[in-house]
Amino acid sequence: MSERVLMKGNEALAEAAVRAGCRYFFGYPITPQNEIPEYMSRRLPEVGGVYLQAESEVAAINMIFGGAGTGERVMTSSSSPGISLMSEGISYIAGAELPCVLMNIVRGGPGLGSILPAQSDYFQATRGGGHGDYRLLVLAPSTLQEGVDLTMLAFDLAEKYKNPVMILGDGFMGQMMEAVEFRTPEPMDLPDKRDWAVGYMERRGTRALVKSLYLDPEELERHNMKLQAKYREMEKNEVRYESYRTDDAEIVLAAYGTTARIARSAINELRREGLRVGMIRPISVYPFPYAPFENLPGSVKNVLVVEMSCGQMIDDVRIGVGRTVPVHFCGRVGGIAPSVDEIEARIREITGK
Amino acid sequence: MKETKIFERPKSMSDVPTHYCPGCTHGIAHRLVAEVIDELGIQKKTFGVAPVGCSVFLYNYIDTDMYEAAHGRAPAVASAVKRIRPDMVGFTYQGDGDLASIGMAEIVHAANRGELITVIFINNAIYGMTGGQMAPTTLLQQKATTCPLGRDPGVNGYPMRVAELLATLAAPAYITRVSVAKPKYVGKAAAAVKRAFQTQIDRKGFSFVEMLSTCPTNWGMRPADAANWVEEKMIPYYPLGDIKVPE
Amino acid sequence: MAEFFRSLLAAGFGGQGVLTLGQLVAYTAMYEGRHVTWIPSYGPEMRGGTANCSVMVSDEEIASPVVSRADYVVIMNQPSLAKFEPTVKPGGILLYNEDLVSYRNPRTDITVVAVPANALAMELGSEKVANVVVLGALVEAGDIVGADACLATIKDKLGKKKAQMMEMNITAFEKGREIVRKGISR
Incomplete structure (x- = not known):
């Protein structure tokens, strides 16, 4: 060791x-x-x-x-x-x-x-x-x-x-x-x-x-x-991903890399308030983990993709989710990462909570 | 009567017909490389790197470990292989578009690092495979499909003497220019190829053989005229001989 | 939420040692068995300009390594004050280098500690140790890492090349702690 x-x-x-x-x-x-x-x-x-x-x-x-x-x-x-x-x-x-x-x-x-x-x-x-x-x-x-x-x-x-x-x-x-x-x-x-x-x-x-x-x-x-x-x-x-607190989630975030860490902080904060938020974090982005997005828990009403881009992984998430639930986006660029506050605000806006 | 074989296909050369045009000198250049590989007994420890251009299929004709590289990048490919397998003998075989145009950075830097590789540079003053466009080595006033009125230095600059350019660097050990356009030149060309490989094997440094070659098809000449054109037009601008020799 | 969770942001001119200050905290926290992340700002320039780093220390795995609000903020130059003063969490601590920073109308919902970092460092023989003076003050004023453990880190990371600098750094650290102890008793 x-x-x-x-x-x-x-x-x-x-x-x-x-x-x-x-x-x-x-x-x-x-x-x-x-x-x-x-x-x-x-x-x-x-x-x-x-x-x-x-x-x-x-x-x-x-x-x-x-x-x-x-x-x-x-x-x-x-x-x-x-x-x-x-x-x-x-x-x-x-x-x-x-x-x-x-x-x-x-x-x-x-x-x-x-x-x-x-x-x-x-x-x-x-x-x-x-x-x-x-x-x-x-x-x-x-x-x-x-x-x-x-x-x-x-x-x-x-x-x-x-x-x-x-x-x-x-x-x-x-x-x-x-x-x-x-x-x-x-x-x-x-x-x-x-x-x-x-x-x-x-x-x-x-x-x-x-x-x-x-x-x-x-x-x-x-x-x-x-x-x-x-x-x-x-x-x-070789599909690899992590499901984080998705079981009873009402909204599921999709994020990878550093952005997923920031998203995780937002999830933890909101969970403490009782909001049912989870995340699917792709670890392999090719091959992309489409299956967990195709088989979202029935509780999920919205999906929010968080990226440090103008929206790229969101295309793969949409392929996975299809038209079953709306797919939203929260992104920052220019060297700026979406902040925990921004992600929380976006989640509240989508869920109305 | 006892038969004595005085001529045969080199063992390192595959027994297949080449795709080259009548009067093209690539076949001669290939053969010189294969003969030296046989002579030095290094077929099974040699790797070659083919370029993009007419000799892209070099790997079909030389029977050693072979790479087919991206356009111009053969010296980078060979540098890495040689660093990883220092006991192998490596050569690149590149035309003037590949080496002197798109691949100028790679050849200069491989030479400057003193990579222990041998470069065979085929200079026929034209892009062959793509159909006769102007090359960096195209002579002044020489016509090509992309300079139909002849190369104008005010527009296209001057033909590049690559061997001389590389000879300004400290690291290269052996730099020479030969021709394979007529039989009378081939003996010296063969000796140059051997010396280049030997320079590498002796770990003296980077070695480079420029070969003035023909392209009758794209020059729009009969083979015999093309051979004369090398002699009359190319050699005066690209003089034959050693430019840098190992100490 | 983790039982122990602290965040630090340190900012100043490049060359003032704010990145090192953050790293010393990070190393110490790791030696203390905690999870830690350290993130620098990075720009095109190698010297000069402004530099800052964020440190997170927790007894649980750290999610976001990006600090937007910090328990502790160290300000080594004037431009950093304007930029990062709002970053201090209510109830948090702002430490600033009073030799280079003038801080009028300080926030009242936080603890503000003025450290004569350059003056003390010069007394010790080199302005280079100003960051270690502030580190001493930070460790004394808060609980992001333990003082003894931090001193051990300083000895381990800063003393290897020049014995003389090691002595200076140890003294600088103690001077920084003293400022806070005296300030608090006053």
């Missing part, structure tokens, strides 16, 4: 990656995630790994493409505009079915936007982000402990599905400090990289070919069908 240590979010995520066996990091500086590459540049040489600062996010993600092809545990991190630049490379990685972990410590947009916390990259993260029919497995931790645990899980899932996994954080999470514990996860049964990766031609007798190009239309369609079958598997096996 390891001890609790007080760490900055970015550093905790980086250390979790190292504990999960990540030995290679390629990245480019951008606020508010700089502590991740900085930490890796100190830490990786200590464990026999390599940190390399790329000349751009474009180069960084293509280094990840190369590195992931060796089957080793590789990672990059960035923030919103940087992820946009990486999107082409992420598409290639997904197309070539390579395992890797990406971290997006989201900041405000569009464009250069700001360096402050935001959740406005939800569409980009959950719909793939780049060109073509592909998905990332996207995990959205709410606390630093969950960030540590999910980062460790991310490396296993990346290998299990040979697919990029994204940790979707926000500027608050990257910059805040909280106590964390590094717990060794249950070992997962994973494919042997020597069966497919670059560097094992002698042993395997056949070479590795890492590519996403299929000019024959039928071959490309078959490749897409194979990818889609994989995404259906993820949707079957």
Whole structure:
């Protein structure tokens, strides 16, 4: 059992990656995630790994493409505009079915936007982000402990599905400090990289070919069908969410990441007054937990989505809820998080209590 | 009579027909790379990175571990693989659009870091696969589909001498320019490829071989005329020879 | 609701050590076995400008780490007073650096503690320890963390590089506590 240590979010995520066996990091500086590459540049040489600062996010993600092809545990991190630049490379990685972990410590947009916390990259993260029919497995931790645990899980899932996994954080999470514990996860049964990766031609007798190009239309369609079958598997096996005080709830909030923490405070306050408020907190945002929204308790009359965006996850919530109950929205942007007071006021306004 | 085999397909070259146009020199360049891989006995520990462009299918012709990279990014891909697998031998094979236009940042920085990789740079002064558009290496007055009246320096700047540009950096060990346009040049080109791979294996630094090549189809010439055009037009602007050699 | 729940907001110029002050509270609270969150404001500038951080301490897991109303507010410069004075919860404590902040018409529903932080720090030999003087006052005036535990944190986190600075920090902490003790007895 390891001890609790007080760490900055970015550093905790980086250390979790190292504990999960990540030995290679390629990245480019951008606020508010700089502590991740900085930490890796100190830490990786200590464990026999390599940190390399790329000349751009474009180069960084293509280094990840190369590195992931060796089957080793590789990672990059960035923030919103940087992820946009990486999107082409992420598409290639997904197309070539390579395992890797990406971290997006989201900041405000569009464009250069700001360096402050935001959740406005939800569409980009959950719909793939780049060109073509592909998905990332996207995990959205709410606390630093969950960030540590999910980062460790991310490396296993990346290998299990040979697919990029994204940790979707926000500027608050990257910059805040909280106590964390590094717990060794249950070992997962994973494919042997020597069966497919670059560097094992002698042993395997056949070479590795890492590519996403299929000019024959039928071959490309078959490749897409194979990818889609994989995404259906993820949707079957990797949905993660938390239901919080929803059993008798009259209104259910939907929120993820730091926003879910703020929503939880509002719920606790109002519960003390007797208001029946609960929350469904997606932990995996792709695959999205549609089922709990499809099967809301009969007591639920309204759903309120809370985000640090102008309304992105609300689309998924609407897909889940359908037309059974109204879906409302409470969002702030620009680096501002909805406050506990604002969320409470919105709940009172909707419920009339 | 005893038969002696004096010519055969290199083992590192796949036994498939190439898709290249008649008179294109990619096949020769491929063969030079495969011959060196055979000669050095490194087929099973070599990885190559194919570009976007005519040689996108390089992976079908060279039988080693292969990547097919995004347009221009081959040096970044190869840098990472080499850092992770330092005992492998890595090469990229890139055209002038891939390397000198969209991929200029990646090639300069990989060279500047002194990555222990070998870059084969095919300079045929045009975009081939996309159908003859202007490249950074297109000569002045040379016509292309996107400069139909010929390259005008006032509009498009001047043809870039990439080998010379990279030679201004401290880290690269071996930078040379050869041609594969006529048989008389191929011997030197073969020696350059071997020296480049050997420079990498000896861990002396980054190695770069620019090959002046033909594109008869997009130049609108017969193959023999294209070979002459390299000699008459390209070599005077892009002189052959070593620009930087290992100490 | 958690039996023990305290929030702190500390604000000042970048370089005045308000982020460190918050971190020292956070470390101490963690050593005391409590849940804790620390969030900095962060801007594009590395030096200068204004900086603030929020700390939550609780005996239960912390939901929102964002502090909108605080039990304790530390004000190290004038602009921060205007911005964060309304943040103090009724019945809470506002501590301010009286060498750099003039606070006229103080709120009457809170306890206000004036700390001559810069003057005391200069007496000790360096303005750098002004934040530790205020930390001493904060710990003495409230109960967010224990004084002995906080002193142990200071020794652990601030004394490793220069023994001389460690002594100065320990004295600064005690001076800060003294201000409050005397103030309260007066």
